[in-house]
Amino acid sequence: MQLLHRLTCVALLLASQVAWCAPPAEHQEASALHREKRHASALGRFLNLAEEGDARAARIVVFMYDHARLLYRAEWEPHEEDLHRWRRQSQQQQQRRTHDVRRASP
16 A cells, blocks of 8 residues: 555656646646546646657656556556657657766766
8 A cells, every 4th residue: 555655646746747848738737637636637638748749748658557557547558659659758858868967967
């Protein structure tokens, strides 16, 4: 039960900390839906953002799919190609950030 609580906290944190990669209103709406426990609607909003190229939204989508049964008690089944693309999209963004930090370090 404690693991479920921690994973829920992580999910909420992820959903609420995504405002700088896409128009703030869209992320705020998706995050608000997640906080209201309207998870399927939140997933739909984050999916739209991920499809527009938003790497942070893609990371949230992957997280929501990976933990659908445990956290959301849902049976969401993405297409494997889409899931792979969203994982790659979020990983590429992370690699760019890591590269930028290394270049900026003295």
